[in-house]
Amino acid sequence: MSINRRNVLQTGGCLLASGAVGFLSSLKLAFAHEYEIGKLKVEHPWLRYPKEGETTAPLYMLIHNNGDTADKLIGVKSEKVGKIVLHADPRYIVVPHGIVVPPKSMVTLAPDGPYVSLMNIKKMNPVGWGFEVVLVFEKAGEATIDAAVDAPDAAHAHDAEAMERWEKAHPSESGAAPSGHEMHHDHGQMDHGAMDHGAAAVGDNSSNQPK
Numbered sequence: 001m002s003i004n005r006r007n008v009l010q011t012g013g014c015l016l017a018s019g020a021v022g023f024l025s026s027l028k029l030a031f032a033h034e035y036e037i038g039k040l041k042v043e044h045p046w047l048r049y050p051k052e053g054e055t056t057a058p059l060y061m062l063i064h065n066n067g068d069t070a071d072k073l074i075g076v077k078s079e080k081v082g083k084i085v086l087h088a089d090p091r092y093i094v095v096p097h098g099i100v101v102p103p104k105s106m107v108t109l110a111p112d113g114p115y116v117s118l119m120n121i122k123k124m125n126p127v128g129w130g131f132e133v134v135l136v137f138e139k140a141g142e143a144t145i146d147a148a149v150d151a152p153d154a155a156h157a158h159d160a161e162a163m164e165r166w167e168k169a170h171p172s173e174s175g176a177a178p179s180g181h182e183m184h185h186d187h188g189q190m191d192h193g194a195m196d197h198g199a200a201a202v203g204d205n206s207s208n209q210p211k
């Protein structure tokens, strides 16, 4: 089953209007965009589709640590990506020991903040879809997540304006669902209303933000 972001959003709005709450809940569940990994919670993973002619994409997300001890993002894996490098700070180079998530706090991987660089990408899913990667945490272990593929100029997760610009500029690529594709993770707009997807935390590096 393949679901396009736009269709999901439209369906979501429609159902909300008609009050079909039961189905809506299951829809949200199916497209949940957060992942519990032990004491960690990863929210809204997203990436910027590679720019024209490039094979590199930055991957972002929020990582909450509800535990009493620090954990670390020590790796990200994907068969479709040749090389993956963790950057704890965009100004500097590779962090050999990963991205630390202090206890009872949240780290925001976002533009101008720490991020994961997907390099030598062999195959990227289209804008508007999801892209699976495996996160490897030192203590919490491994988990597969589905990152939203946003436009190359997206300023934050699910940047609707950037998505619209992209779809206008690439009419042939949008809406066409590749067969056998991973189901897109999108959970509609409802979950996002109250969340800023980390946009406000730009540059706020190893931030200590108690919940």
Ligand SMILES: [Cu+2]
Residues within 6 Å of the ligand: 033, 043, 044, 045, 148, 157, 158
């Ligand atoms: Cu999201």
